[in-house]
Amino acid sequence: MQRLRIVVKVGSSSLTDPTTGLLSSQKVHGIVERLAPVLKDPAYEVILVSSGAIAAGRGRLGWRSARTVPEKQAASAVGQSLLIDLYQREFMSLNRVVAQILLTRSDMENRRRFVNIRNTLETLLEAGVLPIVNENDTVAVNEIRFGDNDSLAALVAILICAQHLILLTDIDGLYTEDPRVVPDAKRIEEVEKIDSSIRELAGGVGSSVGTGGMHTKIRAAEMAIHSGIEVVIAAASEPNVLMRLLRGERLGTRFLPEKSHWNARKSWLVHGSRSVGRLYIDAGAARAVRTTGGSLLLPGIERVEGRFDEGAIVELIDPEGRAIAKGIVSFSARDLEYFIKNKSLKGQLHGLPEVVHRNDLALLL
Numbered sequence: 001m002q003r004l005r006i007v008v009k010v011g012s013s014s015l016t017d018p019t020t021g022l023l024s025s026q027k028v029h030g031i032v033e034r035l036a037p038v039l040k041d042p043a044y045e046v047i048l049v050s051s052g053a054i055a056a057g058r059g060r061l062g063w064r065s066a067r068t069v070p071e072k073q074a075a076s077a078v079g080q081s082l083l084i085d086l087y088q089r090e091f092m093s094l095n096r097v098v099a100q101i102l103l104t105r106s107d108m109e110n111r112r113r114f115v116n117i118r119n120t121l122e123t124l125l126e127a128g129v130l131p132i133v134n135e136n137d138t139v140a141v142n143e144i145r146f147g148d149n150d151s152l153a154a155l156v157a158i159l160i161c162a163q164h165l166i167l168l169t170d171i172d173g174l175y176t177e178d179p180r181v182v183p184d185a186k187r188i189e190e191v192e193k194i195d196s197s198i199r200e201l202a203g204g205v206g207s208s209v210g211t212g213g214m215h216t217k218i219r220a221a222e223m224a225i226h227s228g229i230e231v232v233i234a235a236a237s238e239p240n241v242l243m244r245l246l247r248g249e250r251l252g253t254r255f256l257p258e259k260s261h262w263n264a265r266k267s268w269l270v271h272g273s274r275s276v277g278r279l280y281i282d283a284g285a286a287r288a289v290r291t292t293g294g295s296l297l298l299p300g301i302e303r304v305e306g307r308f309d310e311g312a313i314v315e316l317i318d319p320e321g322r323a324i325a326k327g328i329v330s331f332s333a334r335d336l337e338y339f340i341k342n343k344s345l346k347g348q349l350h351g352l353p354e355v356v357h358r359n360d361l362a363l364l365l
């Protein structure tokens with residue numbers, strides 16, 4: 001039987017006490033209660049992405065707040081083990097082994113690590129273990145931080161080819177405006193396509209502990225639906241919310257997956273990888289790449305930007321300056337510059353590999 005894969009993300013706001021902002025063991029218990037029936041059902045495989053480390057650490061350290069990045073990192077270092085210990089004890093009563101997985105953005109950007117993470121998760125799921133993922137806050141300096149766990153959860157869902165991503169938060173879905181600011185705002189039940197009219201609905205963060213508010217959730221939903229994954233934003237406080245959602249009950253806001261979506265490799269290219277260079281290409285090459293699904297060949301390249309080796313991720317820029325695709329380049333920047341400078345060589349360059357093979361290329365436009 002093909003099991004459905006579900007990534008459930010629980011935000012800081014749903015794991016903490018609203019007045020103190022500290023981790024609430026009662027709320028953690030509530031999340032475990034909602035997960036229990038799904039875990040028991042052989043139709044599903046679950047990965048939990050849980051925030052809460054900073055809140056747990058602040059509680060243990062007696063800190064009223066953690067504002068600077070080093071403070072948050074220190075609080076998280078103290079709190080992550082407390083958080084996992086709490087989950088461990090809760091899941092023990094359900095006879096379920098848990099595993100801790102801590103990731104940074106750069107783990108996702110590196111294709112080998114990305115594949116390794118997938119192998120580990122697959123093995124854990126196969127062994128009936130519940131993986132509990134969080135950002136590795138202590139090593140995640142600004143450039144490699146997710147910051148919010150919504151994008152992390154979307155990338156995990158892409159990585160393991162999940163069918164559902166459920167973002168549990170302190171509000172029962174996406175509203176036409178932030179209901180904390182505009183009390184008569186209306187909940188949106190279903191979103192067919194995420195465009196600027198949807199992105200504009202997101203207001204700020206509601207609680208003192210949340211990060212990103214609806215902005216990061218809509219961004220995460222966008223990544224996931226492009227990859228064929230259905231996304232729901234729902235209230236963590238709703239009784240039996242997960243099973244009810246999986247049975248099709250209309251709770252929260254459902255974002256429909258796109259029908260013609262990227263495969264996992266292309267999704268990783270677009271959302272997971274970071275490009276380190278740009279190839280400026282001519283109109284003919286842009287047309288070949290965009291409309292005929294062709295590879296990028298040497299004669300189409302006009303200029304190279306960035307220092308990179310073969311195997312790096314680059315963006316392809318068309319003559320109008322638009323990034324039309326992202327792909328894995330087969331030559332280093334130095335080699336490409338050499339070929340461009342010695343254009344007369346072009347005629348003799350048949351037989352060289354494509355600069356970016358079509359299988360290693362994902363269109364952005």
Ligand SMILES: Nc1ncnc2c1ncn2[C@@H]1O[C@H](COP(=O)(O)OP(=O)(O)O)[C@@H](O)[C@H]1O
Nearest residue numbers: 011012013169175177178201203206210211213
């Ligand atoms: N259009 C909107 N609809 C619903 N909630 C919104 C909207 N804009 C902003 N918000 C705020 O987003 C908050 C949830 O985000 P956040 O605090 O980051 O949660 P989490 O900790 O679960 O990631 C809500 O409490 C709400 O105040």
Ligand SMILES: N[C@@H](CCC(=O)OP(=O)(O)O)C(=O)O
Nearest residue numbers: 011012051052053054149211
């Ligand atoms: N990694 C941090 C969570 C960051 C965060 O607050 O994210 P979110 O729950 O999306 O608002 C922690 O465990 O405290």
